Amino acid sequence: MIQSSSTPGTVSELDGKLCVAFCGPLMGEGRPAAGGYRAGNRRLIAGLRGKAVNVLEFAYPTPAPTRSRPYKGIAYVIGLLRVGLRLIIHRREWDLIHITPLCRGFVFIEILLFAIVLLMNRPIVFHVRTGIFVSEYWRRGIIYRRFIDFLIRRSTCIAIQGRLYEEFVMQRQAKKVLYLPNFVPATLVVPADDTIGAEQTTGDIQLAYVGRIAVEKGIETILEAHRALCDRGIPAQLTIIGDGPASYIKALQDRHDARDVRWLGAVPNVDITTAICGMHFFLFPTKHYGEGHSNSLTEAMSEGLVPICSDHGFNRDVVGRTGSVLPIEADGKDYANSVARVWQSGRWPSLSAAARTRVFQNYSSEVVLGRLIAQYSSLVGARCEQ
Incomplete structure (x- = not known):
């Protein structure tokens, strides 16, 4: 055992x-x-x-x-x-x-x-x-x-x-x-508090991704999910943190030219939790061969971001019942639907608190x-x- x-x-x-x-x-x-x-x-x-x-x-x-x-x-x-x-x-x-x-x-x-x-x-x-x-x-x-x-x-x-x-x-x-x-360093684990989550449910939905900018990490699926939410009249902002090939990032920016998408580039590890603090969802549709336990996933959960990720690597084990784990072939619309269901059902505060608690107890x-x-x-x- x-x-x-x-x-x-x-x-x-x-x-x-x-x-x-x-x-x-x-x-x-x-x-x-x-x-x-x-x-x-x-x-x-x-x-x-x-x-x-x-x-x-x-x-x-x-x-x-x-x-x-x-x-x-x-x-x-x-x-x-x-x-x-x-x-x-x-x-x-x-x-x-x-x-x-x-x-x-x-x-x-x-x-x-x-x-x-x-x-x-x-x-x-x-x-x-x-x-x-x-x-x-x-x-x-x-x-x-x-x-x-x-x-x-x-x-x-x-x-x-x-x-x-x-x-x-x-x-x-x-x-x-x-x-x-x-x-996650214990100093960064914020105790769960439903009242904190309740205060964050006004305004636009805040989406985040932290990691390498690459096809296999699902960055295009994330951008499609953001666009699908906006097309449905659901206000959403997306923050992307990470580095990758300059030509590929430029092509993505040209293809998804949206004011509500922020590209922060590489951020020092010590500043990542500060950068995503106050956001709502962490999107992680990875298909990377070799994916294990993502540090970014755990860090996002420690800040109360509700994870929406692919059933790949150790994601399901880490997420538990604190978010949604989608089939690896899920597309941007599937991720948008998952975000919308959580948000419109009013379950986001409780899931956010559950994510913090899961990290506090296990990670x-x-x-x-x-x-x-x-x-x-x-x-x-x-x-x-x-």
């Missing part, structure tokens, strides 16, 4: 002595992260350090994307072997290792790193972040599946970003499975990090008793 105890490993319990070797794709501290994977890892490390857990970083190599495939393959092999060597050199400084592997084609290189870690006989937390972990398992060949099975069986604990993976993992090992979703840093640190403490304690 998934370990879901919310009892945190407090600073007094850990006495600041627990040290985690964190291994995976990372960007330099203070630098913008290229993608949600690196951003999620950076946020997790920062959160752990904020809870007095010592974290040693062992970053994956990052060869230039313009390089050839053979060059990048060689760079990854050499880079991960260097990571393994550093783990050996610093083995007296860390108690357990937290690995967030890329898998897919990288697994044949990552298995070498994993073998090095096994030789040191330390607890291993194998963190599955990607939303395509299971689909890739069945899509690729038998050798790939055997490697993944080996990684799962030999790990001490499997951390999963989506509950959908629990059964898959449990079929391959009977050890600990920890639900480890993305989280705040206090809950998620507390659960993870408690698991760390348990694993290290069990090793010391052996």
Whole structure:
């Protein structure tokens, strides 16, 4: 079963002595992260350090994307072997290792790193972040599946970003499975209050999207939904936050030349919640292959935005009953209809409060990090008793 105890490993319990070797794709501290994977890892490390857990970083190599495939393959092999060597050199400084592997084609290189870690006989937390972990398992060949099975069986604990993976993992090992979703800093989680929502139901409907501007993220569906609402005489304003190819964004702006659409471009992570505060709906019709748990989705819900999203990745698991989850093939009119139904039924204030509450109870840093640190403490304690 998934370990879901919310009892945190407090600073007094850990006495600041627990040290985690964190291994995976990372960007330099203070630098913008290229993608949600690196951003999620950076946020997790920062959160752990904020809870007095010592974290040693062992970053994956990052060869230039313009390089050839053979060059990048060689760079990854050499880079991960260097990571393994550093783990050996610093083995007296860390108690357990937290690995967030890329898998897919990288697994044949990552298995070498994993073998090095096994030789040191330390607890291993194998963190599955990607939303395509299971689909890739069945899509690729038998050798790939055997490697993944080996990684799962030999790990001490499997951390999963989506509950959908629990059964898959449990079929391959009977050890600990920890639900480890993305989280919102506790300081940004606003307590639910129906009266706050009631005050926001006057004026135009405020729609928002935060993320990469790309076809697979559903940006065109969002623009179509906004237009459909306006065509029905329902006043709506749309705010789009995110970056993408300049030529593509320009084409979208020319095609959807509306005064009620604001393009804010890229906004620093710390300012996103401020930018969407007071809005009503978060539209997220993603079809991106690899979609897992969107940070933007959770952040929007923490601000009381009611989510209207596609049944893709871990969206359904995250949203619960706080909004609408539409079929992945739903178009702009379907999203407009969903927004209109919620708004005209008068259910928006209660759903907004439910979204805040769901984040507070399940996706705040206090809950998620507390659960993870408690698991760390348990694993290290069990090793010391052996």
